[in-house]
Amino acid sequence: MERRYKIGELAQLSGVPVKTVRYYSDLGVLPPSGVSETGHRWYTDGDHARLEAIRSLRDVGVGLETIQKLMQQEDAISEALRLHMETLELEMAQLQRRRALLAAALKRNDHLGYLRGARTLAALNARERQQFVGQQIDRMLQDVPADPVWVRNLWKGPIMQVPEDLSEEQFEAWLELADLMLDDTFIARSQQMGQEFWSQFPDARSRERFMAVQQQTEQMMADAVKRQVLPDSEEGQKCIQQVLSMFAGTKERSVLQHLALQQLEMIARHTEPRALHFWQLVEKVHGQTGRSAQVMAVHEWKVKALQVCVSEFGSALHDLHPESNPGHGT
Known part of the structure; x- marks a missing residue:
């Protein structure tokens, strides 16, 4: 027979406050397996495993509303975790770019003036960066009777192919x-x-x-x-x-x-x-x-x-x- 836990016992077993378990239960994220004749909620080992899963998802930033939907469709958890991981990676990349932008601004005398101008450059995607570099190279080579092969191999090739995903160091x-x-x-x-x-x-x-x-x-x-x-x-x-x-x-x-x-x-x-x-x-x-x-x-x-x-x-x-x-x- 599966063991039953009172709300306090489940909280102690999982290492979370009783009010947290009660909050999850009230939201429907962790409904009790049953209610005693005296009106007390009781939980099972399956609920304990469910609570641990909820805590793990919360630790990586998944919202309770999303968790509730996932718990109803357990086969969707892997896809949700993958999407959430991709979201976190994008957020991390944005934070790294902001940090690089601030680091670059700190090297200038006019911090705010640089930030105003650099924000546009920081927001460019890979294609826009390539277009920008191409335009500046055209300026640098304007009226220069250079060898076309030299221009193509040295300038129009490697320089313009700016990588799509830049590390913090590359972005700076x-x-x-x-x-x-x-x-x-x-x-x-x-x-x-x-x-x-x-x-x-x-x-x-x-x-x-x-x-x-x-x-x-x-x-x-x-x-x-x-x-x-x-x-x-x-x-x-x-x-x-x-x-x-x-x-x-x-x-x-x-x-x-x-x-x-x-x-x-x-x-x-x-x-x-x-x-x-x-x-x-x-x-x-x-x-x-x-x-x-x-x-x-x-x-x-x-x-x-x-x-x-x-x-x-x-x-x-x-x-x-x-x-x-x-x-x-x-």
Whole structure:
């Protein structure tokens, strides 16, 4: 015979106040299995299990009205729990975004001013973020005679594919990236560097040749960095001279030294710390790490190797900065 419990006994067994059990009973969420001749409610082991289920559902935030319906259709509980879990995940994502928005605002001097502007960016969905990025990239490349393949592979591809679901860290990086892309001075500087760099190539053929050589030489220098070849070593100088000869189409040392000097001057003119930060933010938004650090390592190796190559022109290099950051240039 199934055991019977008075309301106080059931409350003690479950570790909840008597008034809570009575409240659930009055609502019909936990109706008693019976009532004694004296009018006292009594409950069974099945009611105890039911009460434990109610407590579990309440712990995860399910409302009593929903619980009452679920108790009438026990086969619907799994679906209800799944939907509730999805709701909680959405709420958590919203809280994470709000936290990221506040964290970003705290880094600004004008907290409220930033919040007013960033709220719109924070509310964008994945498709709207992609449209926004595309519009800003078009601004950055306006009147820049860049190679179409370079634009498609480097800009229109990976940057625009902003993930739909962003972690708190990714979302904070997205806000900072969007803020940077709305900075007119950064846009203007990007246009200036792009126009100066790509104007070196008078036609599509020269651009295509440059891109092919660029890809080969970047791989050569990346391999040197990976093998820890010092830029001022004999092997390092052979590597940088081979790089220069591939661009110049000759191995004549005076020509290579002159080209090395030109490249250092170009790097100095294109020093833009925000360019590196831009790519670091792109990496964070996409949940990637390491690519910008690798690019920077190759860039620094190249600068040092070029300086050694033209060391006899030391006075001409007096004002150049070896720690300059890569922008649009080679």
